[in-house]
Amino acid sequence: xxxxxxxxxxxxxxxxxxxxxxxxxxxxxxxxxxxxxxxxxxxxxxxxxxxxxxxxxxxxxxxxxxxxxxxxxxxxxxxxxxxxxxxxxxxxxxxxxxxxxxxxxxxxxxxxxxxxxxxxxxxxxxxxxxxxxxxxxxxxxxxxxxxxxxxxxxxxxxxxxxxxxxxxxxxxxxxxxxxxxxxxxxxxxxxxxxxxxxxxxxxxxxxxxxxxxxxxxxxxxxxxxxxxxxxxxxxxxxxxxxxxxxxxxxxxxxxxxxxxxxxxxxxxxxxxxxxxxxxxxxxxxxxxxxxxxxxxxxxxxxxxxxxxxxxxxxxxxxxxxxxxxxxxxxxxxxxxxxxxxxxxxxxxxxxxxxxxxxxxxxxxxxxxxxxxxxxxxxxxxxxxxxxxxxxxxxxxxxxxxxxxxxxxxxxxxxxxxxx
Numbered sequence: 001x002x003x004x005x006x007x008x009x010x011x012x013x014x015x016x017x018x019x020x021x022x023x024x025x026x027x028x029x030x031x032x033x034x035x036x037x038x039x040x041x042x043x044x045x046x047x048x049x050x051x052x053x054x055x056x057x058x059x060x061x062x063x064x065x066x067x068x069x070x071x072x073x074x075x076x077x078x079x080x081x082x083x084x085x086x087x088x089x090x091x092x093x094x095x096x097x098x099x100x101x102x103x104x105x106x107x108x109x110x111x112x113x114x115x116x117x118x119x120x121x122x123x124x125x126x127x128x129x130x131x132x133x134x135x136x137x138x139x140x141x142x143x144x145x146x147x148x149x150x151x152x153x154x155x156x157x158x159x160x161x162x163x164x165x166x167x168x169x170x171x172x173x174x175x176x177x178x179x180x181x182x183x184x185x186x187x188x189x190x191x192x193x194x195x196x197x198x199x200x201x202x203x204x205x206x207x208x209x210x211x212x213x214x215x216x217x218x219x220x221x222x223x224x225x226x227x228x229x230x231x232x233x234x235x236x237x238x239x240x241x242x243x244x245x246x247x248x249x250x251x252x253x254x255x256x257x258x259x260x261x262x263x264x265x266x267x268x269x270x271x272x273x274x275x276x277x278x279x280x281x282x283x284x285x286x287x288x289x290x291x292x293x294x295x296x297x298x299x300x301x302x303x304x305x306x307x308x309x310x311x312x313x314x315x316x317x318x319x320x321x322x323x324x325x326x327x328x329x330x331x332x333x334x335x336x337x338x339x340x341x342x343x344x345x346x347x348x349x350x351x352x353x354x355x356x357x358x359x360x361x362x363x364x365x366x367x368x369x370x371x372x373x374x375x376x377x378x379x380x381x382x383x384x385x386x387x388x389x390x391x392x393x394x395x396x397x398x399x400x401x402x403x404x405x406x407x408x409x410x411x412x413x414x415x416x417x418x419x
Contacts, residue, residue, distance in 0.1 A: 001145060004028060004060030006053040006075065008038055010122035010220075011092055012066035015153075018126045020045050022152040029056050053079040060084060062149070065099075066092040069226035070384060073102050080106030088112040088142050094170060094223070095231040096163035100136055112138035114146045117166065118155075119173075119328045121219055123410055127154035132326055134160050158325050168233045169323045173331040175227050175234035176241050176312070179375050180305050181213045181330065182224070182391065186374065187367035188213075189397040196291035200361050202298040204286030205337045209305070211289060211412055212330050214405025217398055221391035228379045229387060235379055240316050242376035245308035249369045252302070252355045253362070261352055264307060267314035268342045276321045278343070281336040281416055289412045291401065302355035304365050306338050308372075329413045336416070 003019050005012045005028035012028065020026045027048040030038055039049050050056055057063050057079040067075055072093060080103070083089060089111050091099040096115060103113050119130035131150055135143050150157050160166050188195050195201035195210050216224070228234050251260040272278075313320055320335050327335075342348055354361060378386045395402070 001025070001061045001149070002027065002059065003062045003064065003149075004050070004056035005064045005066050006056050006079065007065065007067035007092075008034070008042070009066065011118065012064075013038075013042065014122050015064070015066070015092070015118070015126065016042065016047050017045055018153040019149070020047050022149075024149070024152075027056065027060065029053055054082060058082050058084055060087060062088045062090065062145075064090045064092060068222050069093040069095055069098065069230050070222070072099060076102040076106050081108065083107055083111050086110050086112070086142075088114055088138065088146060090115045090146075092116065092118065093230075094174060094227045095234075096134060096166050097232050098230050100163050103136070112142040114138050114143055115163070116146075116150070117170070117326075119326055123406065124329075126150075128156055130158060130325075130327060131155035132158045132160055132166055134163050134166055136163065166326070167231050169326040170227065171231050171233040171237045172313075172318055172320065172323050173326050173328055175231055175379075176237045176309070177328070177331045177334050178216055178224050179228065179238050179241065179372070179379070180309055180334065181209070181216050182394070183368055183371040183375055184209060184305055185213045185217055185394045185398065186371035186390070187364065189394045190371065191364060191367045194398075194401070199299045200301050200364065202290065202292050203301075204281075204283055205303065205306075205341060206301060207286055207289045207291075208281075208333050208337050208412070210291060211405050211409035212333050214398060214402055215409040216330065217391070217395045218402040218406040221388040221395070224391060225384050225387040229382050229384055235382075237312070237316060237318075238376050238379050241308060241312040242372050244311040244315060245304065245369060245372045248304065248307055248311060248355075249365065252304075252365065255356050257352075257356055260356060263311065264342075264348075264352065267310045268348075270314045271310050271320065272339060272342050276319075279332065279336040279339055281333075281340050283340070285412070285415045286337075286340075288415075289408055291405070291408070299360070300350050300354040300358060302358070302361055302365055303341055303351045304355060304368055306334075306341050307351065307355070309334065310338050310342060329417075333413065333416070 003024050003026045005016050008028045008030040016026050016028055027050050029050045029052055035049060089107055093099050094117055113136040115134050117132040
């Protein structure tokens with residue numbers, strides 16, 4: 001089977017190398033200005049560079065579109081109609097509704113559409129990472145070849161028969177998860193401090209928050225913009241997260257303790273019901289990963305971002321443990337720290353008391369409240385360029401620590417997944 005990849009960016013190259021290493025014949029194409037650099041990197045691995053997507057589409061048995069979601073309509077319209085007879089066509093975008101629509105519109109009727117979504121970024125090798133495989137239309141033989149391919153590179157395959165189910169899961173595991181961490185980063189930028197220099201953000205849970213935020217901002221804005229804005233289910237879930245945060249914040253500033261506590265305990269009962277199989281993040285491991293120089297000086301934190309997420313899951317009637325089938329490392333960490341907070345009675349009470357009565361952190365919570373509103377509005381308007389601009393401004397604020405944060409978060413993820 002000759003595999004052709006249209007778009008040799010970070011993820012396209014990652015999978016081209018994995019397929020070649022597994023013994024498959026692989027070729028691909030990218031923008032002409034990138035050809036020389038790609039030749040140097042990929043040719044020694046036996047990966048052939050072709051002139052254009054036209055050549056890839058016309059000659060390959062499996063064609064993978066690995067390009068930005070917003071550019072997909074133009075590229076599929078250009079190369080889809082000349083797809084090789086009976087070939088398998090897949091996309092590597094994180095939102096499948098627009099992708100499938102483009103494939104149905106431009107591909108020949110004989111093309112097999114079996115798409116996939118790697119639930120990890122380019123910082124991880126495909127082996128042992130979650131990969132969602134969706135059989136939209138295909139012969140049995142074609143689908144088996146795709147299963148064999150991803151088995152050969154060691155992917156942890158999750159099979160879904162419907163792309164709508166995929167997009168609902170991804171709205172939770174990626175779009176809303178990213179907005180939570182992006183809002184934290186934006187709040188810290190607006191407040192004008194780095195969280196590792198602030199005694200309210202020291203400790204296990206906050207180490208995870210900080211490192212995951214830095215990890216997200218170390219990648220490219222267009223990836224997250226596409227996830228949030230092109231996914232038809234993401235806007236609803238982001239809106240609910242923003243609503244939960246706003247309602248909880250109002251209860252905090254009005255110090256309505258009984259209503260605030262009752263609401264959170266109701267959400268806890270729904271999300272962390274005893275029937276759920278817990279993640280059980282390792283407390284000692286979380287405490288190891290600190291960027292702070294004064295890790296022994298720690299103040300209580302309201303953890304408003306986590307309280308809001310659990311409340312949103314309750315109101316959306318979403319069981320996040322079910323969505324672990326399509327988990328990403330940031331989502332698993334986010335669910336893990338939420339579980340850690342809500343299952344620790346003493347820590348949860350400290351969080352509630354701090355949220356209601358500790359005025360020293362109220363300013364930070366106000367910045368977070370404003371940041372959530374900003375991100376939700378951008379996503380609600382479908383403002384792709386606004387999303388990228390907002391993202392890049394916060395990214396620039398943290399630029400000197402992004403590489404370290406990415407490295408440490410990768411090690412944190414590895415340790416928490418194995419210990």
